[in-house]
Amino acid sequence: MGSGVLKRGELVVPGDKVAVIEEFEPKYGFYEDLGVVRASIVGYPIFDMDKRIVYIEKTLSKNSIPRPGDDVYCIAYEVSDKIAFAHIIKVIGRPKVFQPPFTGVIHISRLKKAKVNSIREIVKLGDHLYASIISRRNNVYHLTISGPEFGVILARCPYCGLLLEKKDQNLVCSKCNIVEQRKISKYYGNFKIV
Ligand SMILES: [Zn+2]
Structure with missing residues (x-):
C-alpha cells in the first residue's frame, strides 16, 4: 500500500x-x-x-546533503564542557528536512569570542540553533555559532517547557520568572528565516 x-x-x-x-x-x-x-x-x-x-516534509536525497559554507538549522542533543553535538535538520532556505538528520559538532575552541569555560554556559540540551558549517570530516560537520546571526533561536524553560522569550541579552520564562543565559542569535524566535 x-x-x-x-x-x-x-x-x-x-x-x-x-x-x-x-x-x-x-x-x-x-x-x-x-x-x-x-x-x-x-x-x-x-x-x-x-x-x-x-x-x-523530508528529504532522503543524497544530492541535497549540506556542504561547508551552508547555514543550517539544528537541534543540540548532547552538550558537554568542550563539545556539543547537534542534529542538522535542514539547510537554511531549503524547504525539506533531513531524515535521518546529519551530525554536527561545535567545539569550544570555535567560541573564543564568547569567553566561556564550558559550552554548557551558552548552549543547552534541546536548544534549536542557527549555525554555519565550517568543514566536513569523517561524515561529521563542524559548526560555528560565532557572529550575531548565529546561536540559539529557540530554547525552552527547564522547569515548565514553555518557549523562553528574549529580553535584552537574556532569555526569560514569563511563567516561572527565571532567567537563562545563551549565545543568542539575532533571529531568536524568528523562524521565518529558517
Ligand atoms: Zn517556566
Missing part, C-alpha cells in the same frame, strides 16, 4: 497548531499536547489524507 493523497501545508514553526488528534496523528516533527497536534521543528507539514497522519 503506497501513500494516499498528500497535502502540503504552510511553513510551521515549533509550537504551531496544525490539527487536533482526532484529525491527524502526529509523526516526524510533530507532537500531541492536550489533544492538539503541534510542530516541534521548523518545516512544511505533509498531511496524509488516507492514513490521517501528519509529518514534516
